[in-house]
Amino acid sequence: MKTLNRRDFLRTSGAAALFAATPGLAYSQVVGGGASFTDYRALVCVFMFGGNDSYNMLVPNTGPEYAAYATSRQNLALLQADLLPITPASLGTPDFGLHPSMGGVQGLFQSGDAAFVTNVGPLVEPTTKDQYFSKSVSLPPQLFSHNDQQDQWTSLRGNVPSKTGWAGRMADLIRDGVAGQQMATNASLFGSNLFQSADETVAYVMGPNGPLQFEGFSTTPGELLNEQRLAFNRVVDAQYDTIYERGFAAVQRRAIDAADTVTTAIDNAPVLNTVFPASQLGTQLATVARLIAVRDELQMQRQIFFVATGGFDSHDDQNLNQPGLLGGISEAISAFHAATAELNIADSVTTFTQSDFGRTLTSNGDGTDHAWAGNQLIVGGAVNGGDLYGSYPLLEIGGPEDVGGGRMIPSTSADQYAATLARWFGIPEVDLDVVAPNLGNFAQRDLGFMIV
Amino acid sequence: MNVNRTVSLLASILLGVAGCGGGGGSDEPPPPPPPPPITKAEAFQLLNQASFGATEDEAQAVISMRPEQWIDDQMRKPPSLQLPHMLTLPPPQFMGQLHVDRVDIWFRNVLLEDDQLRQRVAFALSEIMVVSQLGALQGRPFAVADFYDVLVQNAFGNYRDLIEEVTLHPAMGVYLSMLGNEKPNPALNIRPDENYARELMQLFSIGLVELNIDGSVVLDGNNQPIPTYDQEIIEGFAHVFTGWTWLGSPSFGSGRVPVASQYFPMELWPDFHDTGEKTLLDGVVLPAGQTGEQDLADALDNIFNHPNVGPFMAIRLIQRLTTSNPSPGYVRRVAETFNDNGFGVRGDLGAVVKAILLDPEARPALAMEIDGKLKEPLIRLTQLFKAYDATSESGRYPLVASYILFGQGPLQSPSVFNFFSPFFAPPGEIRDSSLVAPELEIATEYLNTLFTNYMFFQTFGLNHTNEDLEEDQIYINLQEEMDIAADIDGLIDMVADKLLGGEISDPLRTEMAGMLALLPETDPVLRAAEAVYFVVTSPEYAYQR
Numbered sequence: 001m002k003t004l005n006r007r008d009f010l011r012t013s014g015a016a017a018l019f020a021a022t023p024g025l026a027y028s029q030v031v032g033g034g035a036s037f038t039d040y041r042a043l044v045c046v047f048m049f050g051g052n053d054s055y056n057m058l059v060p061n062t063g064p065e066y067a068a069y070a071t072s073r074q075n076l077a078l079l080q081a082d083l084l085p086i087t088p089a090s091l092g093t094p095d096f097g098l099h100p101s102m103g104g105v106q107g108l109f110q111s112g113d114a115a116f117v118t119n120v121g122p123l124v125e126p127t128t129k130d131q132y133f134s135k136s137v138s139l140p141p142q143l144f145s146h147n148d149q150q151d152q153w154t155s156l157r158g159n160v161p162s163k164t165g166w167a168g169r170m171a172d173l174i175r176d177g178v179a180g181q182q183m184a185t186n187a188s189l190f191g192s193n194l195f196q197s198a199d200e201t202v203a204y205v206m207g208p209n210g211p212l213q214f215e216g217f218s219t220t221p222g223e224l225l226n227e228q229r230l231a232f233n234r235v236v237d238a239q240y241d242t243i244y245e246r247g248f249a250a251v252q253r254r255a256i257d258a259a260d261t262v263t264t265a266i267d268n269a270p271v272l273n274t275v276f277p278a279s280q281l282g283t284q285l286a287t288v289a290r291l292i293a294v295r296d297e298l299q300m301q302r303q304i305f306f307v308a309t310g311g312f313d314s315h316d317d318q319n320l321n322q323p324g325l326l327g328g329i330s331e332a333i334s335a336f337h338a339a340t341a342e343l344n345i346a347d348s349v350t351t352f353t354q355s356d357f358g359r360t361l362t363s364n365g366d367g368t369d370h371a372w373a374g375n376q377l378i379v380g381g382a383v384n385g386g387d388l389y390g391s392y393p394l395l396e397i398g399g400p401e402d403v404g405g406g407r408m409i410p411s412t413s414a415d416q417y418a419a420t421l422a423r424w425f426g427i428p429e430v431d432l433d434v435v436a437p438n439l440g441n442f443a444q445r446d447l448g449f450m451i452v
Numbered sequence: 453m454n455v456n457r458t459v460s461l462l463a464s465i466l467l468g469v470a471g472c473g474g475g476g477g478s479d480e481p482p483p484p485p486p487p488p489p490i491t492k493a494e495a496f497q498l499l500n501q502a503s504f505g506a507t508e509d510e511a512q513a514v515i516s517m518r519p520e521q522w523i524d525d526q527m528r529k530p531p532s533l534q535l536p537h538m539l540t541l542p543p544p545q546f547m548g549q550l551h552v553d554r555v556d557i558w559f560r561n562v563l564l565e566d567d568q569l570r571q572r573v574a575f576a577l578s579e580i581m582v583v584s585q586l587g588a589l590q591g592r593p594f595a596v597a598d599f600y601d602v603l604v605q606n607a608f609g610n611y612r613d614l615i616e617e618v619t620l621h622p623a624m625g626v627y628l629s630m631l632g633n634e635k636p637n638p639a640l641n642i643r644p645d646e647n648y649a650r651e652l653m654q655l656f657s658i659g660l661v662e663l664n665i666d667g668s669v670v671l672d673g674n675n676q677p678i679p680t681y682d683q684e685i686i687e688g689f690a691h692v693f694t695g696w697t698w699l700g701s702p703s704f705g706s707g708r709v710p711v712a713s714q715y716f717p718m719e720l721w722p723d724f725h726d727t728g729e730k731t732l733l734d735g736v737v738l739p740a741g742q743t744g745e746q747d748l749a750d751a752l753d754n755i756f757n758h759p760n761v762g763p764f765m766a767i768r769l770i771q772r773l774t775t776s777n778p779s780p781g782y783v784r785r786v787a788e789t790f791n792d793n794g795f796g797v798r799g800d801l802g803a804v805v806k807a808i809l810l811d812p813e814a815r816p817a818l819a820m821e822i823d824g825k826l827k828e829p830l831i832r833l834t835q836l837f838k839a840y841d842a843t844s845e846s847g848r849y850p851l852v853a854s855y856i857l858f859g860q861g862p863l864q865s866p867s868v869f870n871f872f873s874p875f876f877a878p879p880g881e882i883r884d885s886s887l888v889a890p891e892l893e894i895a896t897e898y899l900n901t902l903f904t905n906y907m908f909f910q911t912f913g914l915n916h917t918n919e920d921l922e923e924d925q926i927y928i929n930l931q932e933e934m935d936i937a938a939d940i941d942g943l944i945d946m947v948a949d950k951l952l953g954g955e956i957s958d959p960l961r962t963e964m965a966g967m968l969a970l971l972p973e974t975d976p977v978l979r980a981a982e983a984v985y986f987v988v989t990s991p992e993y994a995y996q997r
Contacts, residue, residue: 049867074640142660144683145650147869163883191859192893197879205896212901215908227970228982231963235990238959241819243882244776244826245991247892250880252904252991255897310866315629315647316588364645365634365705397641404683405643 036177040295041425042303044288044351045167045195046281046333047154048325050313051146051356054374055395055408057326058116058388059083061097069395072361072406076318076368086110089387096388101327104334105377112385113337113346114377115449118392119401120417121357121373121410122152124159125441132403144370144407146313149357154195156415158438166418166435167304168198173431174302175201182261182298187291189284190308195354203306204258208283210290211255211262219260232256265294274339281309281332289339292349302426312355315367329353329377337379346381350450352421353377354414361395361406372403373410376417382424382451389447415439416447424450490515494815496953497997500827501773502526502809503568504575505835508950510568523806526569531604532561534597535715550593551585552852558600558862559849563837573607573805574600575862576772580765581618581656583627584865586855592626596863598715599623608802611765611790612756615656619752620717622698624648628868630693631718632705635726644726649689651868653681658733658760665787666780667763680760681733688731688738692751695725695744720744733758756799762787769804771874774814776825777887782813824997826891828871829858829903831996836910836988839950840928850924857906859899895994904989911985917977933980940968940979947983951993960990 056076060066061083070077083097084106098106108114124138131137138159142148155162164172171185178185186196186203196203206212217232218225236252269290276286284307295303309332311325333351340346358374375392379385390412393401401408415436422435423446433439446452490498495514499506502523514522537557544550562571578600583589589596599621606614618624625631630648654660661677662670669677697704698713704721725744731737732754738747755761766786770778789807793800808814816823827835836842842849854861860871872893877883882892914921916929936942944964948956964986971979987993 072641074642141677142679144686145654145660146867147873148660163877163879188896191898192876192878192896199879202879205898207898207902212898212905214901215905216912224970228967231967231986232989235960235963235986238957238991240991240995242821242824242995243885243887244824244889244892245995247878247880247882247889248826248895248900248994249991251892251895251897251900255901258897259901311587313647313867315645316632362641362643364629365632365642367629367645369646370650406641 037174037301037426040301040345040348042292042295042305042349043167043421043425044285044305044307044336044349046285046329046351046353047150047190047193047195047306047308048312048329048353048355049150049308049310051149051359051370052312052325052353052374053314053318053322053359053368054355054376055358055361056322057099057102057377058118058375058392059097059099060095060392060395061085062095065095065394068399069361072395072397074363075366076363087386096392099322099326101323102330104330105379108334108337108379109386113381113383114379115383115385116388117376117378117412117417117447117449118388118390119373119408119410120376120390120412121414122149122156122158123410123413123415123441124438126413127409129400129403129409132409143372144357146356146370149370149372151194153354153356153414154193156418156436156438158415162194163197164199165193165195165197166422167196167306168201168203169435170304170422170425170427171196171201171203171302172198173427173434178301180299181301182265183258183300183303185302186304186306188306189287190306193306193308196304196306202254204254206258206262206287208280208287210266210287211259213259213263214256261298262291265297266290268297269293272339272342274335274342276335276339277328277331279309279328279332281307281328282335284308285332285336286339289336289343292340292345293343295345304425314359315364315369318367333377333379340381348382350378350380350382350421350424352379352417358408361402361408362397369405371405371407373401373408378421378449384449384451387449389449412447413438413442416442416444419445420447420450424452490519492949493953493955497815498522498809499568500831500835500996501572501814503572504562504831505838506953507838511953520806520810523569523809526567527608527802527806529567529570531570531601531607532565532567533601533604534558534561535594535601538594538597547591547593551590551596552850554585554593554597554600555852555854555862555864556848556850557597559834559837559851560847562834563842563849567604569805570604570607572773573769573801574603576769577603577607577614578863579772579865579870580768581614581624582865582868582870583623583863584867585863586866588626589623592623592714594711595621595623595626595714600863606801608805610797611761611799611801612752614801615652615756616748616752617717618656619648619652619693619748620696622714622716622718625696625698625718628652630696632697633690633694634704634724635691635694644687644690644694646686646690648693649686652689653686653733653755655868657755657764658758659764663760663763665759665763665784665791667767667778667783667787668780680758684731685733689751691726691728691730692732692738692747695720695722697721697724761799762790765790765804766808768874770808771825771890773805773808774811774825775823776889776891777822779813782811785811819997822887824995826889826895827994827996828860828891829894829899830854830860830862832903832988832994833858835951836907836928836984837926840930840984842926842928844926845921845923848924849926851926858903859894859896907985907988911981911988912978915977915981928984930977930980930984933983934976937976937979938973940965943968943979943983947987951984951987956987957992960986960992 060069066080082100085094085097086109087094122140127137140152154165156166184204188205217229236249240246276282288305340349353376358371359368360371415438419432419436419439495511496506534557602617628648629645633645636643658680672678696718698709699716699719701709704724729740736754766783786807790804793803855864872890874890876890876893877888878892882889914927
């Protein structure tokens with residue numbers, strides 16, 4: 001497997017390293033914030049709510065490793081003959097296979113546009129099984145709980161609760177450099193989320209089909225509906241006595257401000273030939289593609305999109321539901337990548353997955369329960385694709401990574417995963433520790449799956 | 453902000469507001485003087501906390517009965533249920549269709565029936581002990597309706613009975629996969645399903661960390677929160693919850709079951725129940741060899757008696773009914789009521805609800821900027837519907853797309869974590885002050901615009917003057933407003949009376965007056981619709997005092 005020894009952080013100056021070592025104080029914040037950008041880049045987070053059973057997404061395809069998998073998973077194991085084989089570049093042999101529903105991703109992997117990071121999850125510091133049980137390392141609290149592990153993935157604060165997410169912190173770090181953007185750096189098509197929550201910037205939440213315009217408002221002077229719009233605006237902008245009214249009015253204000261600009265731009269977007277699946281995720285990603293298509297009209301330079309789909313909490317009927325779940329991910333992401341290629345922007349758009357947690361290797365009869373580490377997928381023209389990054393454990397119950405029931409300890413941290421994406425996005429080396437606060441606890445600051 | 457809270461409480465004390473609820477003090481207070489008459493605005497405030505929207509008639513009832521008697525009266529009203537209505541319906545082409553009728557009967561009950569407080573508390577409970585139509589229950593509308601009835605029937609009952617009925621309800625069994633959960637089979641690496649065990653503790657009863665009676669987090673010597681349970685305890689409960697399936701099921705795991713199984717408690721199949729020892733909370737270990745029923749009763753007692761349940765349920769219910777940011781004292785008073793209703797009974801939800809609504813902090817004499825809460829979208833909608841006699845030609849309210857239109861619908865949560873988190877704090881002053889505003893999580897730019905637009909169509913289009921309505925389209929009645937539409941100030945007063953308890957801000961009044969003056973006096977429906985539109989889309993209407 002590919003290992004990366006790139007030591008980018010050595011490039012940074014001593015002074016910068018000093019600033020970076022001061023908690024909460026990043027170099028670019030000190031020098032007055034955020035280089036401006038000459039190019040366009042977008043990150044697209046696909047969140048699989050419920051906890052994806054990703055050891056059935058990416059499966060060992062060699063004799064002993066498959067046998068261990070099949071013994072552990074019993075009635076949940078995929079047949080080896082059904083796997084879609086993939087050949088990681090660093091191995092040269094088809095040692096892994098994908099879930100049979102993921103033909104689209106298989107094609108992307110073999111063409112070098114997709115990679116996996118394996119056995120990755122939230123950690124505070126490197127953790128062994130002995131350390132886990134002796135509690136001699138700091139651990140993320142409330143492991144195996146949905147919302148806590150979602151928060152850990154998206155905030156990366158590890159053992160302390162966080163009010164900001166790593167996408168939010170990235171937007172804050174670059175805010176001065178993208179001051180001309182007509183839309184917020186962070187846009188969600190799946191509601192409010194911690195991932196994009198920030199101290200200085202606010203994510204814009206639109207619908208699966210994009211922003212909505214307000215009914216009954218005109219901008220033509222003299223028209224009654226223009227007066228209505230103005231009066232409505234003045235009500236929104238009035239002084240209110242409570243935090244609740246002010247919070248509500250602030251959302252209305254942002255909705256009004258963004259609706260016209262963004263909807264006008266998106267209405268003028270070129271029609272894409274790429275066909276998206278009619279799923280919830282397909283609809284959201286089709287909208288993201290249209291927004292990316294009008295990036296110049298909106299003067300966008302850096303964007304982070306949050307899209308999501310649910311149903312992955314497969315306590316029941318896993319064998320029945322998994323083909324639809326994983327097939328849905330594969331089809332929507334493949335279509336989205338094709339759309340970015342059609343727009344000649346594939347090298348500037350990186351799609352990546354997150355999920356609550358991996359799931360137990362053992363079965364509860366017809367499903368699986370909450371666990372910890374899992375595998376994540378990265379797709380785009382700037383991905384060092386066709387390979388796996390991180391180590392893939394032997395999937396045996398009671399093995400060195402299993403803390404019980406087939407709950408695997410991550411061997412790569414979500415901080416490393418995020419920092420690798422953040423560096424590609426244009427976050428300076430010294431600010432990566434702001435994005436991923438526990439990054440300093442891990443030797444490898446860049447997992448190498450992005451071409452930078 | 454905390455300073456403001458202190459100021460608020462101080463002011464309440466200085467202004468001589470009578471304390472109540474709670475118990476716990478040993479000093480006998482002198483007999484209280486008769487409470488002063490309450491104003492219409494105060495009646496509206498109580499009704500917006502305790503019903504699906506204040507109306508002028510109900511406000512008069514509160515004023516004449518006084519709040520405590522009104523609450524007592526409400527608690528005596530017989531429950532309005534969903535299942536009896538569902539059972540009168542002809543068999544559908546496909547089961548999922550009946551969710552339309554389930555949502556319809558929910559709206560009819562909360563808009564038209566008298567047991568308003570019971571329905572409001574049931575709705576609050578449905579956002580704590582969550583099951584949802586969306587997912588595995590799509591094909592089980594009777595189960596979902598009957599689950600809601602369980603919440604309605606137990607709204608003022610005992611929490612211990614409620615969690616037992618919730619635990620054994622097949623809707624919950626399906627939703628959190630306790631139904632069909634079986635004892636371990638080590639040879640096949642099969643162990644019990646942990647789903648219900650985990651969420652029952654995290655979301656329905658005790659939460660993740662130890663709490664003090666006032667809801668604050670207990671800290672250990674290193675200033676760290678103390679987890680209430682660990683993986684071993686989850687596995688203990690997961691083993692307790694083995695052996696239960698549909699009543700009358702032909703096989704344990706699945707198979708075709710009679711429709712009526714959807715609305716009867718699950719049944720124990722002893723061969724599928726694990727009979728080993730089980731480690732529970734507080735060091736309790738259930739002995740091996742107990743029956744499934746014994747294990748279940750002991751395990752629910754174990755949870756019920758955990759000291760967290762009082763403050764946990766106090767915070768959750770206070771946030772659903774009265775305010776997002778209760779003071780520690782408010783939480784403590786309600787939690788103490790949970791622990792002892794004054795007659796030595798633990799878990800009396802009726803007493804808890806009364807303590808929440810009659811607490812001085814529910815109606816502070818001098819309101820502060822953190823008092824109250826944002827209204828949920830569904831409450832904003834039902835309040836308009838009630839105030840303006842919303843109905844349809846068919847008499848139905850088939851708003852099954854409610855969760856799409858408003859981000860919220862009855863038993864239509866996207867997951868067991870409800871429509872929003874009790875801990876949600878948007879960036880800015882709320883987060884900076886360590887406060888929360890749960891409902892703001894679904895007041896996104898997108899959902900706010902959808903709601904605002906829906907209000908536009910509801911007021912201007914879907915009103916009683918529209919002659920092209922389809923039989924299921926819900927319309928509001930603007931006749932009284934039309935009758936007074938020539939008098940702009942009178943019109944504003946009328947709408948403010950109906951929707952805001954008469955308390956309208958100067959900016960809103962000014963803007964409404966300016967707009968109404970631009971509309972022709974000869975078009976009363978336009979004026980009436982405009983007035984209602986401006987109020988129901990305003991920040992002050994979205995706020996519940």
